[in-house]
Amino acid sequence: MRDAKKTAPRHSIVRKIALGLTLALVMLGVIGAIAYRSTNEFLRTASLVAFSREVIGRQQALLHHLTEAQSGARGYIISGEDLYLQPYEEAQVRIIQDFNALKKLVADEPEQRVRLDGIRTLISHELGMLKDTVAERRQNGFEAAALLFNTDADEEMVVKIRGAMSEFENVEQQMLVERSGRAVSIGETTTTGIVLTILLTAIILGASGLWIARDFAARRRAEEALKEERNRLRNIIDAMADRVFVKDLGGRYVLDNIAHREYLHLAEPLDIEGKTVFDLFPPELAEQYAAADRAVIATGEPLLNREEPAIPPRGSKFAWILTTKVPLLDTDKKIVGTVGVSRDITERKLAEEKLRVFADQLERSNRELQDFASVASHDLQEPLRKIRAFGDRLKAKCGDALGDTGRDYLDRMQDAAGRMQTLIHDLLTLARVTSRAQPFVQVDLAEILWDVISDLDERIRQTDARIEVGTLPVIAADPLQMRQLFQNLLSNALKFQRPGQTPIVGVAGKIFESLDLQSPSGAVGDKVCKIIVQDNGIGFDEKYADRIFAVFQRLHAKHEYPGTGIGLAVCRKIADRHGGNIVAKGVEGAGATFVVTLPVKQRIKENQ
DSSP: HHHHHHHHHHHHHHHHHHHHHHHHHHHHHHHHHHHHHHHHHHHHHHHHHHHHHHHHHHHHHHHHHHHHHHHHHHHHHHHHHHGGGGHHHHHHHHHHHHHHHHHHTTOOOOHHHHHHHHHHHHHHHHHHHHHHHHHHHHHHHHHHHHHHOOHHHHHHHHHHHHHHHHHHHHHHHHHHHHHHHHHHHHHHHHHHHHHHHHHHHHHHHHHHHHHTTTTTHHHHHHHHHHHHHHHHHHHHHHOOSSSSEETTTTTTTEEEEEHHHHHHTOOGGTTTTOOGGGGTSSSHHHHHHHHHHHHHHHOOOOEEEEEOOOOTTOOOEEEEEEEEEEEEOTTOEEEEEEEHHHHHHHHHHHHHHHHHHEEEEEEEHHHHHHHHHIIIIIIHHHHHHHHHHHHHHHHHHHHHHHHHHHHHHHHHHHHHHHHHHHHHHHHHHHHHHTTOOOEEEEHHHHHHHHHHHHHHHHHHHHHOOEEEEEOOOEEEOOHHHHHHHHHHHHHHHHHSTTTTTEEEEEEEEEEOSSSSBBTTTOOOEEEEEEEEEEEOOOOOOOGGGGGGGSSTTOOOOOOOOOOOSOOHHHHHHHEEEEEEEEEEEEEEEEEEEEEEEEEOOOOOOOOO
């Protein structure tokens, strides 16, 4: 009997342990089954999400390459420079590549294939028209190409193309949303199931632990707690995407996570324990890493977000990592090693390099624009002045001998030369917004406006116009460009009027706190100035609200309302340079309103 009493507790503990382990294994099996099933479903859905994103990316690339083709062709048509043909021709090749890729991607989507065929037909028509115009420009010059190129038809075709591509993208976006929603739903369902199972497992294990805890000594309980804590730490750091590692005072690895071992091409924790950086990296990198560890240990100060080079062992690709190292302290607050976290930032560094290259290209482009402005202001205008001067002499001395037809030809020639001079002058104005910009100073907008009204006095009297001026503030700006801004807006308001109508133009401004001004010189809470110029002229259809700010864009024929189509483009460029914006609103036959928003104080600093 005495022996039975002694063995019973031992058998009871064994049964409890066996029961607990059995329940734990069952629950782990349930968790594993849920995770396996959900992971497969999630991976399938994630693959569909990635597929939709690839389709959308290709569609956007197609639109981008079409824009490049149009820009290159138009650049060649306008300037005749062969350098514009290279991006035009390269864009055509990329368009074909984009179509082939999209065709393969949507091979299993009949409706999208039909939409893609429609888009291909429209783009083929657009490229064909550009090709004919480019050929006409190469063979017969700008005027022949301009006669062949139908701006309205081209704009209509661009609208159709963008509409078709927008419909294509919207359908794909809808599928992306549905697939993403399913992926999120799967993740939530999986998480809920696992959490509930874990909770149930924890409850069961907790109850078993209470049974077993009564039979274990305090030392055993402490050892189990320590083991659990280490296991929890291992699970946490292994779940992290960043590379985590711990070293002792001698620089030897004592702990790391899966991401760190994958980076080092090591399989098990034992493969790295006890090693140093000199066992894993080239000598120069190893010394750099070891020096950083010694500095953290010596000073007790953390090393935060340090960018440093990295070459993975047995790898050949150079990489960049972002590393943070902090001292590892024991219970007595003594430093016993270092804890490090690193992250691969190679893609970010490559993007920064691309941005730097782009900035250099932009700077070169600006210099070329300044060179063009210098040439246009002298060399291009001199032949035109001679054409007009000798045309005047020819008309004065030989007008009678030329006859009516000859004089008509001569008048047309001089008119064309005059329009060319005006166009060059307007292009110079556009180019000089940045190339000859003045420093920002305090500018009284009311004073600037009255100077502009004085300059337009003759036109105001001729049209019997009424200019109504409200309150205008003082802001930091370029005074010459503010004058140009008001000059262009008032001139447009006086020009685009119905015959026999008295022009009425209102100009007013106010200051308020910005809520969403996204610009280099403004932020939420900054003071901004809103200038409103309103007229009672012919107005416009608001679907053209963005088009009217583009260079050479006109909504009316030249014989109806003369001009080069550059004035509003100058206004937008001035607003952009000041860190603001300009928008247009209008109704056909009921007038137009232009709203210019500018920061009161400039934060941006330019190389004046």
